[in-house]
Amino acid sequence: MEQEHPNLESFLSWAAQLGISDSTTRTNQPQHSLSSCLGSSLSVSHFPHTGGRGLGAVRDLRRGEIVLRVPKSALMTRETVMEDKKLCDAVNRHSSLSSAQILIVCLLYEMGKGKTSRWHPYLMHLPHTYDVDEAMWVTEKAMLKAKSEWKEAHSLMQDLMFKPQFFTFKAWVWAAATISSRTLHIPWDEAGCLCPVGDLFNYDAPGIEPSGIEDLDRLLSNTSIPDTIVLNGDKNIMVDAEQLDSHSWRLTDGGFEEDANAYCFYAREHYKKGDQVLLCYGTYTNLELLEHYGFLLQENPNDKVFIPLEPALYSSTSWSKESLYIHHNGKPSFALLAALRLWATPQSRRRSVGHLVYSGSRVSTDNEIFIMKWLSKTCDAVLRNLPTSLEEDTFLLNAMDNSQDFSTFMEITKLVSSRDETCTFLETHNMKDTHSFTDVILSRKARRSMDRWKLAVQWRLKYKKVIFDCITYCNKILDSLLK
Template structure:
């Protein structure tokens, strides 16, 4: 711990020497932080991050990183050897080029100008591209498995395309491997920030310590415009603080007028609270793909369920707009599409405008699509190899395994669970030709369990949203029925029967919100 703190102190001093600072007042030469934010640890909310060093107000500038401190392809290519080599491989994408630049600096070791920053980068990432076949299949849901396989294939292809260049640059053998490429591309994917002159982005020392907050809770952009138009933007910042308007909603960005990357408080923070940064709007699968984590409560999450082909053909809504919200409510486009689909084909044109405006077409139509959606979600749940209850128990088991250091205890507990746990052990016995217990207990490979855990967490959230959608539909059916209209059962399942079937799935209370 003392060594780690010493390295961190050295890094913050190095950053201060580059002009990185959380204050425009007299700068502390021994650290770039301390006035607005400090490094802290949040074990249940992202790990290491930045905490408010004092009370902060929304819109206040809390960190500034000059352009000269940003690690970009442009800055690294000041090295003539690298620049010439890259020019001889014009087919590489900007992201591949930045990945090579990062590995090039790693290859220099302590002689790299960026060494104080590079040694603080994570040792591994849990992005989809790093998933093995077992973790990919553990996602269970077809479109998630497809996304993971696509990410893995893309990463391998990009590595092969760049390998010749890395050989020409005389990289150390271990940096020529796919494993090294996955680490570097994981760094680029999860830590780069947008800059206007390079679509690959930049690595931002200290600035990349901010952990993620999903957008959705802050006021919308219209409120921002109103404040600006009404002249209500505050300009009464305390003396010595950054001159930033309180209506600013942007978390951060490169600002040409000060040639620096500037970060702002997205809301009011009390001293000690974690100061978060919104990278943008992402579903949990997208967060997993690009950043290697997911959120249990993500207001931007989306769940897709199989739909019949004629649903797609009966509407002009794009397929990616037909989803279920994190709350369990069908999206505006999905409801619109289903209302049209449930209407006889010869009548769709006459009601099309109403459907596309989000209007309910009739009580019978609305009840029928709620019943259909409920049944479809129930069928999707039944088609998956494990239930919510089984996933909850498995997740608890994985969390126990992560705490074990004794191989005997690990093996005894693992075998008592059977099922997917045994499949996990078998997969790694076959893959590595050695004791899977020794494998999973090694520091190097505990990340394999971390990825498995993420896959189970993702599919558990997926199933929870389906259950919430069934609950939503049942409430809507009851509400509509109370208006005096009874739905004809026909081939559909009744509301009360749906409730009975959902309850029979033994869903833990912690997941149903009750």
């Protein structure tokens, strides 16, 4: 995803001077005598099958051990960048802009300073391109939103007298992709921060959250905890939100710590020397990973699919819309099953069966048969209404993986309905009138677009597979009920 930078050593030396360190000794003092901020716990390494460039363990690491510390003064935030009076005064005159828009402008402003920017070593280390910018899979809605936000920031960029190259939409998209894919959470600014060295960690998904029936059934049995929420208006059925959270693994492996006045990162598991040390940014679906970070996971326990539901279903339960989804393995979420069971129950009987529903039990055999048939039919309709089928996407992805050259790929794609996508690709790269692809060598830009296209196909294939697996799940339940 990123391009290697020849000045990595000077960047790490610069970081050490700012007090960034992977030493287990707690200090935020600048390390002027060190040639690198890494070496005690971590090193920059290449992991071709798991994210490319990342951070590897230089020794055995224990789970929970601190592995990197980045002082607050080294974080690139709106607050630190706006120490520049010219920038601060200009931003204060444009209070209608969002915090994210302002941080994007701050990034471009610092880029425009060149070598005079205090962040220059870090800025030169940032990728020149991202898989999340100008991608073929970006929706029209997202592109329109980006253009609207760019235009809203025009007057601020004019006040700051941006150089032409930093005023373009292309520059805005690059900066927005940087902010989207690399910022980390800080409690005092919703825009987040750019964290030198800390953004070298590659992503690992957190463990599966306790969303199964057994976990909720156990938690639902405890009604003595004072801080509770009421489900569906039934005061006899309560779930403690904090207790639910405490039964899942810590969702992130780093955060800003006030006592250390630094962003601190911890090993999320035991690592052997040479292992890649991964960071969990939080619970993301594959679509969110693709949108914000430009990659997806082959096995993502936090992936989920939402399907269209009847409007009356939402009024039959107090479960939030965000909890009504299908898991990565095709099983309906606990909340979706509960909502469907209540929706399929006559309104006059819902209160009397509430204790069954919220304990994860079936209301009746007829009720379960009805919702499984409805769910299977709805999933089937979703698949049928998509432009391409699961089989066609599988075929296309295999062609992308196994074609020895572009000519072979073009011959294969003539056989599937995705040929409209192929035409769009050819038109985008001025190849539509090419009569023979035998000797065609794709440009670097075309190869990048091909990689992004492949990511799109991978995502939609996984999406369809989840829906297909849900149909299979429903049919298995129906078979057992109708015996």
